Amino acid sequence: MGSPKKNQNKGFFASMTSGLSMFGNAIHRSVNGLLGYEGLEVINPEGGKEDAEEEAQKGRWRQEDRDSYWKMMQKYIGSDVTSMVTLPVLIFEPMTMLQKMAELMEYSHLLNKADECEDPYMRLVYATSWAISVYYAYQRTWKPFNPILGETYEMANHNGVTFISEQVSHHPPMSAGHAENEHFTYDVTSKLKTKFLGNSLDVYPVGRTRVTLKRDGVVLELVPPLTKVNNLIFGRTWVDSPGEMIMTNLTTGDKVVLYFQPCGWFGAGRYEVDGYVYNAAEEPKILMTGKWNESMSFQPCDMEGEPLPGTELKEVWHVAEVPENDKFQYTYFAHKLNSLETAPKKLLATDSRLRPDRYALERGDISKAGAEKSSLEERQRAEKRNRDAQGHKFTPRWFDLTDEITPTPWGDLEVYQYNGKYSEHRAAADSSDDVDEADVRSIKFNPWQYGNICNE
Template sequence: MASNANGGFFSAISNRISSIRSWSSATVSSMLGGVEGLEVINPEGGQEDAESEALKGRFKQEDRESYWKMMHKYIGSDVTSMVTLPVLIFEPMTMLQRMAELMEYAHLLDLADQCEDPYLRMVYASCWAISVYYAYERPWKPFNPILGETYEMVNHSGITFLAEQVSHHPPMSSGHAENEHFTYDITSKLKTKFLGNSVDVYPVGRTRVVLKKSGVVLDLVPPPTKVHNLIFGRTWIDSPGDYVVTNLTTGDKVILYFQPCGWFGSGRYEVDGYVYNKDEEPKLLLTGKWNSFMSYQPCDSEGEPLAGSELKEVWRVADVPKNDKFQYTHFAHKINSFDTAPNGLLPSDSRLRPDRYALEKGEMSKAGSEKSRMEDKQRAEKKVRESRSEKFTPKWFTLTEDVSTTPWGDLEIYEFNGKYAEHRAKVEAESSGDRVDQTGITFNPWQYDDSSVQAAAE
């Protein structure tokens, strides 16, 4: 959590979380498949033998050593798009669809827009930002979008959502969502660091939310994420660090500290922080767990709860399906269905990907071959562009001259260009209004036709 060297009210905050920051993790002292010293922890709190826990990864015992030999050369590298990963670690969803999962609890943004109290408004907005972490806890990897791939979502709380893969190297996605209460815009460029049996994920991105009633503009900066036990052990995800939500209009700010997972899962999921005014005075404290609930309470200038006040719950995770294969929420299933697709779905939509659909049906071999086929075609299209000295141009987002500085590197900004609204109005005008079957649409994010790509290959 951020601190002030001049002391004052921040000293109370420092004392409050000093114990939180002291944490450590268990390690494996024995040799596992020829690899020593790999971090293994049971984040659910059981005290099982570390070596036994380490053997519960996704890979069969005979596959671990060969996969480790393939991957160990990438230690310390950004592996966002340079490594071809086996389909068995994927879930039947793309990164663009995962971006849309943030809309599940968008009613919190509606409440923020309607709220007159500027500090409670920040509570609603920050709890909305945290709400997606339950879904992001899934250890399965989403598919990397093909360049030009899109994802559209309607029929959820009056929200229209569109995301597009705007760059392949580096991998970048842009998204826009809107309803009567807010607009949401994001440019995202993930950066990773492979550490052997784990990978650090740095959210190099810019996220802006505009609340329409007040005109307030919010900026969101999440903490990095660490994926543990990629090969050996049970895969689990943690996001230790600060989540900062800044009101760029007033200067108010929320700083939430995500406690790292300690020994045998101690402290995992816990979140504590404050809403500060523009003078950096704490006004409300927030506490909870990012996988279940968040509450707030008025506090004094030292960050202590006001006498006679009580915690009030703002958000609680919705019920989830039992024994779901991919640990999906009901909303995740909704995102994957055509129920949230508009008529005249873009043929570049993630739902139409043959590898994603095959994996959803459990056809692993077909999913793997389709994934390889599309990746080959994407590389072939790159050769065509280079041979013609052409650049890829996104359809629905435009590269601006703005460059955003993030804690993990600079970021080029894409903005929603408004062409999608024109497209959607045209589609609606030409349709009868009846829902049509869209499952037969062929996935097509491609820039060139097959003959151009084949000619380049020859």
């Protein structure tokens, strides 16, 4: 049984030559002029330089910066740029990839509901809606900082959730994360793979995401779609995630298959998500529909995927209110991730909040942010030279590398497993009588294994 919109709205012009992009730019001007509505967004899904003459002026780049950056990046077309390119700090947001992983916890109450739910299919409705909820945050077009090897991010004081993530490998860049409350545990190993295509970037989520619901011990596994960042240099930068998201109940064999519509011309199909909850026999039980930037709804269906008579479409998730005209397009929760409001007692010195480049960018000092970013990257290279000279291998603190290699749609993945040591550390810190309230900002960011590197 396929998704109800899988064969629709593919984008009529998508397969035509890029010469049509001039036509798209003309349409953009004429439609806006006729309707007098400047907020109407007309998008060429192919991107490119030709259609960007007007749209480019709406971006964050000055023309001279754009031209210079394009010359620098041309040689990387077709490459994985994750760890090859030193990028200018002006394209960054004041957040790291480790914090970005924690954004998935904003709507963690949906996992609480999944754990409390007795209906096995509604359980998947809640859990999949949780997985979709983060895509509103993922549409931001600023780039998070790449974590330094050994860097961590801790989160507490949100819905009873304790979250820890750690940068466990530098080449290739890999992160591991663990979250837990009374209802669920969340474990992820992430190894991003990218492909630079000139004016766009494909981001392949090579990772393994598993959620264990504590009441019944049900294990859910998520495979998300890839993400495309369009118009990196020319035009208005925007994000799309075309393809399938699959969440499987490894305990029962039930699963959800949701299709993320690709964006077509004039924005057709953008944000739309449709699909079904299937039982282990691959029979549709519940249809799901919505937009990943707004809300998701569900309705029981028959064997043909049609809504059951006497039932109605019900909303299961809706995006929370967001700040207006926020500089970095942050949600209220994203701001909390950078604040001490979500920080636990005795914050680790390896925490992303303490990064001097991230903090300088948050305060609007781009020059200092760039200098601090370069300094951290050089210290990381120096530590690697030191480690190699001594024949040592980096060992993560909170996660252990397992022997397991798991296949993904975009390549095999080495799996890191939470070792439980952070839970012990946090319990000891929380029960400590030490009430030192020293300014957290006075803690020097220190992810280094070798102390002399920190002081260079």
